[in-house]
Amino acid sequence: MEKPIIIFGAKGIAHPALEIFNSHDLVVYGFLDEDESLHKKEINNVAILGNPEDDGYLKLIGKKCEAFVAVDDARYRSSLVKMLNEKRKVQPVNALHRLSYISTDAAIGHGNFINAKVSIGAGASIGNHCILHTNATIEHQAKIGDFVQIGAGAVVNSGTTIGNGVFLGSGVTVVAGVTIGKNARVGAGSVVIGDVEANQTVFGNPAQVVEK
Known part of the structure; x- marks a missing residue:
């Protein structure tokens, strides 16, 4: 996996997911989360960039970045996966x-x-x-x-x-x-x-x- 990763979600398993990717020497580009109060904050020096449906970041998925969905709630996780499948034609790593x-x-x-x-x-x-x-x-x-x-x-x-x-x-x-x-x-x-x-x-x- 050579491309940097964008993590969808900045709560729950997001932090340990970052730790896992770091341990494999993989670059995490940033986090996307729907909670606007988290935007521009950081998790272990990695920025929470914006909203998961922001086209400015979504357009990077598949071309320049991989995606990982770090959301505990199964329904919301499913909706984000569906969006990535349909809009970007990719599967999360x-x-x-x-x-x-x-x-x-x-x-x-x-x-x-x-x-x-x-x-x-x-x-x-x-x-x-x-x-x-x-x-x-x-x-x-x-x-x-x-x-x-x-x-x-x-x-x-x-x-x-x-x-x-x-x-x-x-x-x-x-x-x-x-x-x-x-x-x-x-x-x-x-x-x-x-x-x-x-x-x-x-x-x-x-x-x-x-x-x-």
Whole structure:
């Protein structure tokens, strides 16, 4: 990756994403964030330049710069990715921490944030635009969809299937072979021993459906 990177978002994972790119000796051109109160401020000497939809900066993407989307909220992250796909015909790059372990037999998509001490096992697959926080473990042959967020220290055991848009809180354990449906949410510290339906929220040990 020879081009400098523009990071979309200046909160949440933006700062650790900058650290990851710096550790690979990659140049971060600047940040773009919709919060105008942050404009002209800096994160570790890198400027927050303006708004993500500013054409003056967008026109750099694909020609002179790469893009990375550092936004925790899955819906907003999805809208920024869609904008980059449609307006600039590009996919965001991955931010892969040097201290992560990714098996040579694992498959990784585009635009993922994979922090320190994340372990991804043989035959596992990670979709696009996922966030894997520090010390998360994805065991062999687990399948992770798109726009999934997995909290620090979570363990996704072998042969599991995690649908698009799923949120797993910190310290969650998903036992082998379980399927978690699209947009489901699992509360921190939960132990998931059975399948979770799409859009359900579960919590506890063992995880139970939280009634709305």
